[in-house]
Amino acid sequence: MADFLICEQRGHVVTLTLNQPEKRNPLTGNTAVPELLAAIDRIAADASVRAVVITGAGPAFSSGGDIKAMQHQSSGAVSGLQIRQDYRAGIQRLPLALFNLEVPVIAAVNGPAIGAGLDVACMCDIRIASEQAKFAESFVKVGIIPGDGGAWLLPRIIGLSRAAELSFTGQTIDAQTALAWNLVSRVVPHAELLPAAYELAERIAVNPPHAVRLTKRLLREALHTRLDTLLELSATFQALSHQTADHREAVAAFLEKRPPQFNGG
Incomplete structure (x- = not known):
């Protein structure tokens, strides 16, 4: 076949x-x-x-x-x-x-x-x-x-x-x-x-891939979990996101008024 x-x-x-x-x-x-x-x-x-x-x-x-x-x-x-x-x-x-x-x-x-x-x-x-x-x-x-x-x-x-x-x-x-x-x-x-x-x-x-993947995970989990549970998961995902190279690049690009370049780091 x-x-x-x-x-x-x-x-x-x-x-x-x-x-x-x-x-x-x-x-x-x-x-x-x-x-x-x-x-x-x-x-x-x-x-x-x-x-x-x-x-x-x-x-x-x-x-x-x-x-x-x-x-x-x-x-x-x-x-x-x-x-x-x-x-x-x-x-x-x-x-x-x-x-x-x-x-x-x-x-x-x-x-x-x-x-x-x-x-x-x-x-x-x-x-x-x-x-x-x-x-x-x-x-x-x-x-x-x-x-x-x-x-x-x-x-x-x-x-x-x-x-x-x-x-x-x-x-x-x-x-x-x-x-x-x-x-x-x-x-x-x-x-x-x-x-x-x-x-x-x-x-x-074009967006930071880790942020997109984690956002999708939150949307999926929100379909069948409580708000307080989702907030706890969101806090964990946010802590990880703040430590990525793509987040640092996004902030720097915003402040420097230039397009960001995300590599998934």
Whole structure:
């Protein structure tokens, strides 16, 4: 099987392209999950990477689960216990890996993001949509539930009522509705999607990388911790930040009225 994922780095920005366009970039029934996990591990260990863009090849971002693989699971040939373990050892590792990745991730949603495809977009920090993008939490349409963390992710992005509406109906919404519901940050003409994503990634990448990574960690921890706990963690992160070379450079550049140069120190 050909590689599912195209990984490219330009400066401090890595682009991950889901690349099985003839099947609309499904996330199951192929090597999508192990390839994404391996790429996330490499990015986490590479101090030169300061932002990531995830997009899809062809007309779709991702169609989610592969229907033929679902047919095999429902045939009785695989036990329920084995299916449970397959989820835990497979696609459920992806939200944990992206959640814990401290490098900011932008989803450049170029077309339909359906089921697990929508949930992968929700695993990212920022979502930008092409005007051709569509979104659906469509699991109920095939008689299953969001098995990849969507029930945790989606309400935190668009609120419980709208997350329930999408999840219970399986309806598809267009890019402008996604923007109105705060599912995406902006909608751009299709030809401008990747340039807009890269421009945003570059605006992130020019900042001190340690400060950006620690800020992402705080935002993630704030989703499930108490205020006093987060303040204690913030104090620790701030103490580390004050002692970095990039902080000293930022202060010096401000006082000297010149552009700063950050090297990750």
